[in-house]
Amino acid sequence: MKLAINQDRLNSExxxxxxxxxxxxxxxxxxxxxxxxxxxxAWMQARCEAAGLALRQDAIGNTFARWIGSESAAPVVxxxxxxxxxxxxxxxxxxxxxxxxxxxxxxxxxxxxxxxHPIELLVFTSEEPTRFGIGCLGSRxxxxxxxxxxxxxxxxxxxASIEDVRRKAGMTGHxxxxxxxxxxxxxxxxxxxxxxxxxxxxxxPLGVVERIAAPASLRxxxxxxxxxxxxxxxxxxxxxxxxxxEVILAIxxxxxxxxxxxxxxxxxxxxxxPGAVNSFPATVRLSVDIRDxxxxxxxxxxxxxxxxxxxxxxKRQVSIHSELLNADAPADCAPAIVATLTQICARHxxxxxxxxxxxxxxxxxxxxxxxxAMLFIPCRxxxxxxxxxxxxxxxxxxGALVLAETLATLAA
Ligand code: GLV
Ligand code: MN
Ligand code: MN
Numbered sequence: 001m002k003l004a005i006n007q008d009r010l011n012s013e014x015x016x017x018x019x020x021x022x023x024x025x026x027x028x029x030x031x032x033x034x035x036x037x038x039x040x041x042a043w044m045q046a047r048c049e050a051a052g053l054a055l056r057q058d059a060i061g062n063t064f065a066r067w068i069g070s071e072s073a074a075p076v077v078x079x080x081x082x083x084x085x086x087x088x089x090x091x092x093x094x095x096x097x098x099x100x101x102x103x104x105x106x107x108x109x110x111x112x113x114x115x116x117h118p119i120e121l122l123v124f125t126s127e128e129p130t131r132f133g134i135g136c137l138g139s140r141x142x143x144x145x146x147x148x149x150x151x152x153x154x155x156x157x158x159x160a161s162i163e164d165v166r167r168k169a170g171m172t173g174h175x176x177x178x179x180x181x182x183x184x185x186x187x188x189x190x191x192x193x194x195x196x197x198x199x200x201x202x203x204x205p206l207g208v209v210e211r212i213a214a215p216a217s218l219r220x221x222x223x224x225x226x227x228x229x230x231x232x233x234x235x236x237x238x239x240x241x242x243x244x245x246e247v248i249l250a251i252x253x254x255x256x257x258x259x260x261x262x263x264x265x266x267x268x269x270x271x272x273x274p275g276a277v278n279s280f281p282a283t284v285r286l287s288v289d290i291r292d293x294x295x296x297x298x299x300x301x302x303x304x305x306x307x308x309x310x311x312x313x314x315k316r317q318v319s320i321h322s323e324l325l326n327a328d329a330p331a332d333c334a335p336a337i338v339a340t341l342t343q344i345c346a347r348h349x350x351x352x353x354x355x356x357x358x359x360x361x362x363x364x365x366x367x368x369x370x371x372x373a374m375l376f377i378p379c380r381x382x383x384x385x386x387x388x389x390x391x392x393x394x395x396x397x398x399g400a401l402v403l404a405e406t407l408a409t410l411a412a
Contacts (some may be wrong), residue, residue, distance in 0.1 A: 003107045003404050007172075009399040010103045014396070017043065017083065017099065018091035027387035032086040032126040032137075033061070040083050044098065044123055051106050053121065059173035060151070060166060061125040062138040067105055069115040069411060072235035077115070077411040078242040078370070079104065079403060080122030080364060082138075086130050092379060092387025096396055098123050099409040103405035104191075117186055117409035118375075124362040131156045131165075133287075134221065134325050139362035143179040143369045146173035185370030187337050187410045190363040191403045192374060193391050197382030199312040199353060205398055206352040206375030208341045209333055212367070213262070214298045215360045216327040218288040220247065220309065224318040226274060226282030241272055244318040251288060251307040254301045262293040264358070280374060288322075292358055295329055302327070330362050334371030337410070341375055344405045350398065358382075375399055375406070 020040040023029040030037050039061065045055055045126075048065035056064045066076075081097025101121045108115070119380030132154045140146035152175060154162045199207050221391065224238035236378075248267045255265035269287035288305065292298035306322065315318040345352045363372045377399040380390040 001111050001113055001408065003111050003365070003401060005107050005397040005404070006401045007393050010099060010396060010400060011393040013047065013099050014091055014095055017095055021085070023088055023252070026091070027088045027089045027259055028085045028091055028331045030083065031087070032084045032128070033165050036170055037084055037132050039292055041123070044083060046119065047102060051102060051109070052315060055079050055103070057171065058178045058288055059171055059175050060138050060141050060178050061169065061171045062142060062178065063297070064120040065123075066121045066200055067109070067115060068252075069118040071116050072118060075183055075252055076120045076156055077117045077119050078184050078188040078366070078406060079190065080362075081190050081192055082124045082127035083184040084126055084128050084130070086128045086385055088387060090383070090387055092193045092389050092391050093195065094109055094192070096193055096377065096399065097393060100191045100396060100400040100403060103386065106406055107404045108408055113254045113408055114275065114409070118409040119407050119411050129217070131161060134217070135215070135360060136362050136365050139365035142180050143365040144179040145365055145368055148178070148280045151175050160247055166380055174280055180369060182369070187334065188363060188366045188370050188372045189337060189341075189403060189406055190361055190372070190374045192361060192376055193373040193379040193384060193389070194376040194382065195379060195384035198355060199376060199378035200380065200382065203354070204351050204353040205378065206345055206350050206402060207355045208345065208352050208353050209357045209374035209376060210338060211293065211333065212357040212364045212374070213291050213293045214295050214328055214330040214359060215289065215291045216298060216302060217290070217325045218284040218302075218305070219323045219325060220256055220288060220319055221321045221323070222247070222283060222284045222286070224316070227280040227282055232280065236281055238317050240284040242285040243318045243320070244270060244286060245314050246316070247308060247310045247320070250312070251305055253310070254304040255290070258292070258297050258301060259381065260292070260297055262356075262358070263297055264292070265290045265301060278412075289358075293330060299327070301338055315364045328360070328364065331367035331372070333367070333373040337371055337373035337406070340406050340409050341373055341402065344402050344409070346401070350402065375402055381391065
């Protein structure tokens with residue numbers, strides 16, 4: 001079977017989707033269930049329908065686009081990723097896996113391939129944690145690692161509950177019904193940009209992922225006492241931002257000193273209240289993201305962070321409360337799918353790097369219920385989650401080609 005990826009169509013679809021955004025180009029912002037996200041979903045669904053795929057949307061908005069196989073009840077061969085984007089992001093994160101997956105299916109259709117197993121493109125809801133504080137909302141519910149009851153307790157920063165938000169967005173149905181039945185998947189393969197510099201540095205056009213690192217995140221609330229920036233003298237202050245500064249630097253230090261290059265910790269949000277130039281801060285809210293390739297090391301950093309919070313709270317007489325949002329185990333990719341990806345790369349003479357995904361992905365959660373694998377393509381300088389994120393049309397098309405052949409092998 002000779003497959004042709006339509007590189008121009010794929011690239012122009014990536015550009016078209018990038019234009020559905022709440023940020024000025026080249027930045028992309030598409031936060032789950034905003035009007036912009038809903039517009040992007042409708043655009044994507046129309047593309048899937050045009051390819052003759054049967055659509056289904058579950059109660060959290062995960063969208064399944066199915067190419068029915070000759071054995072319609074056989075377990076599904078899945079692919080896909082997400083189209084939501086963090087504030088001020090780029091065009092390629094997630095989108096390459098969704099539009100690349102669609103293009104892979106269209107190439108197989110055009111080549112006259114007829115799958116035995118259904119092949120299904122899945123657009124996951126809210127891979128990004130922007131709105132509800134927790135990433136991979138759709139895939140967690142699909143895998144059952146987040147219960148419907150726990151999901152219902154989630155709310156956005158404006159206090160709107162997930163139940164209200166999703167219903168207003170037209171996702172009716174019950175969250176209890178989102179979890180996939182056992183044995184739903186034969187295999188799941190996600191195409192994604194690397195989001196790091198290794199492929200470019202090693203001059204490899206493809207990365208075959210063997211393992212996905214373990215992410216965790218916390219919300220830390222620091223409460224001191226605010227007051228007048230002139231009237232209150234330094235010895236009398238319980239400044240929440242100064243306490244936060246100590247906590248932030250200690251978190252950085254905890255990640256730097258594990259002895260492993262794989263440990264990373266990030267404070268990405270620091271909300272300061274009341275945020276006035278002439279008032280020292282009463283309250284600070286931090287978001288903390290900690291990741292590692294081993295659970296033990298990741299957890300030891302979290303213990304250090306707990307200890308730091310305690311020490312700083314005593315020293316500065318502030319209260320520090322930390323709320324665990326998620327602490328997930330790493331995942332191993334399925335050796336059989338990894339071998340298929342490897343063989344296909346070798347057959348084409350594409351050199352590849354066996355690698356660990358340091359970013360998390362929906363595949364991390366799908367791995368709890370199905371054999372998964374991931375294929376990475378390079379992104380310039382490793383830039384991601386920023387507007388200058390870039391992958392070349394050639395690299396994207398190469399990834400889509402290997403994905404298409406992998407889907408064909410798995411679905412035959
Ligand atoms: C995914 O967006 C991640 O933060 O790894
Ligand atoms: Mn992302
Ligand atoms: Mn992503």
